[in-house]
Amino acid sequence: MQHSELKNLKIAVVGAGYGGAAAAKALSLLGAQVDVYEQAHRIREVGAGIGLRPATMNRFRQWGVFEAIAKVSSPSEYFEILTATGEPIMKEAWPADGAQRHTHLIHRGDFIEALLGVLPEGMVHLGHRLEGVRDLGERSVLTFAGGKTVEADLVVGADGIKSVVRQQLFSDKGPVFSGEHAYRAVISVDDAHGMVTDDNLRMYIGRGTKVYLLPLRHRGQVSFDITALCPDGAWNPEVTRDDVLATVEGFDERLIAITRGLDMAGVNVRAVYDIDPVETWHSDSVVLVGDAAHSMLHHQGQGANSAIEDAGALADALREASSVREALARYQAVRKPETDKLQAISRQGWSAEEIEDVFPGQKPADAAPKE
Known part of the structure; x- marks a missing residue:
């Protein structure tokens, strides 16, 4: 135009x-x-950590806001997937986009604040x-x-x-329930039991549970996320510390210790939903x-x-x-x-056997996450 x-x-x-x-x-x-x-x-600080991929950071560079985002984020070189007890499964560099090779790890609240901060005054109502x-x-x-x-x-x-x-x-x-809960908290690096020594995202995979450690070292913090299969589809389910601890049974003892030490008042608990295309x-x-x-x-x-x-x-x-x-x-x-x-x-997250454990008697096609 x-x-x-x-x-x-x-x-x-x-x-x-x-x-x-x-x-x-x-x-x-x-x-x-x-x-x-x-x-x-x-506008208030909510949520936990996210990763902004190289292609996304290049958009910010195009719009002249790269520095505003970069100064409230940590550049990450790679992501790693491990077993529940810490054995390596895969380790890959983030997909590069031109000269930009880092994914920037950022708190959702900082991200929204930075984006809104570069908009002209009076634009947001x-x-x-x-x-x-x-x-x-x-x-x-x-x-x-x-x-x-x-x-x-x-x-x-x-x-x-x-x-x-x-x-x-x-x-x-309407939104579609995934058959999962997400338990998310932002904790101090000092409370991570030595599991965060760099700026790279790690995911630990166990039976029916994934644990994400996303460093926010520019804040001196870590975004700690447990995603676990659960049949309760209430948008804001009520769970206890014991409920959350049960999801990390068999995981690295340090991950269990982090979970045990969480301040439940500061844990964001939600059922996970998406939408059909x-x-x-x-x-x-x-x-x-x-x-x-x-x-x-x-x-x-x-x-x-x-x-x-x-x-x-x-x-x-x-x-x-x-x-x-x-x-x-x-x-x-x-x-x-x-x-x-x-x-x-x-939506390709769990095996038929894992789904059967949580949704007895249902076929994988009947229960989300969808195969």
């Missing part, structure tokens, strides 16, 4: 998470008028909970709690796994990005990276196409095959 057309484009981004903040940055660099509407009344979206063809209207309405030439639905935009316009299917991500004036389009299980560590890539691809398509409509079709054609593949790979 011509610069003059992009400059006159009014864009409303719903959601200020990874995808929304990245989309806002990428689209604002085109010269468009961008506003972000976030339902939370304040907090306390806006979306209730409805009306697609009028070449424009759309958003309605928020309290009755406020916003009209835009392009609506970017970056409102997560429970996306209102997706469910009202593109798919009424969405056939269509866009209309003529509305488009989905990030988890709203393709929420996936975290086994491949690709959720945040995919959201950033979505934002970059959407901006590229708007720059290269002759109209918004053409751009949205081009964006989906580029991104959907890749995210469909990642969603499928992320």
Whole structure:
């Protein structure tokens, strides 16, 4: 699209998470008028550690925000997969992208704060909970709690796994329970029992359980994540310390000690969900990005990276196409095959025997994670 057309484009981004903040940055660099509407009344530090792949960091370099991200992250050279007791299974360097060869390990809260910190003042509007979206063809209207309405030439639905935009316009299917729980905490390096000596991600695999150690040494901390098979699909299940300890039975004694020492009040406990692939991500004036389009299980560590890539691809398509409509079709054609593949790979987590242990009498096809 011509610069003059992009400059006159009014864009409303719903959601200020990874995808929304990245989309806002990428689209604002085109010269468009961008506003972000976030339902939370304040942005606060939540979640645990994630890894930003080399391709993602190159997007940040392209957008001029590489240093802002790099200064609150630790560069990692490789990832390693080990047995529950620490025997090596595989060790690989991160897939390089040009000269960028490091994955940057970062706390989710620091990441969101850094992204929002590079947006122009006044672009993000907090306390806006979306209730409805009306697609009028070449424009759309958003309605928020309290009755406020916003009209835009392009609506970017970056409102997560429970996306209102997706469910009202593109798919009424709800999130899908994976058959897993995730127990996540951020602990001091001093409480990691000597298991963190560098900046590289390690995953320990046992029967029905995976334990991730993701160093955040720039913070003097470690993101500690236990993912375990469990049939309780409540979004925020109630578990005890003994429940969590039972998932790491047979693991390295140091991992058991870390688990035993967790402050349960600081452990984020949640059932793990994704969504089935969405056939269509866009209309003529509305488009989905990030988890709203393709929420996936975290086994491949690709959720945040995919959201950033979505934002970059959407901006590229708007720059290269002759109209918004053409751009949205081009964006989906580029991104959907890749995210469909990642969603499928992320669901390949457990053997039929392990699933049978947790879901007695069910065939693997009946119980998630899906084979």
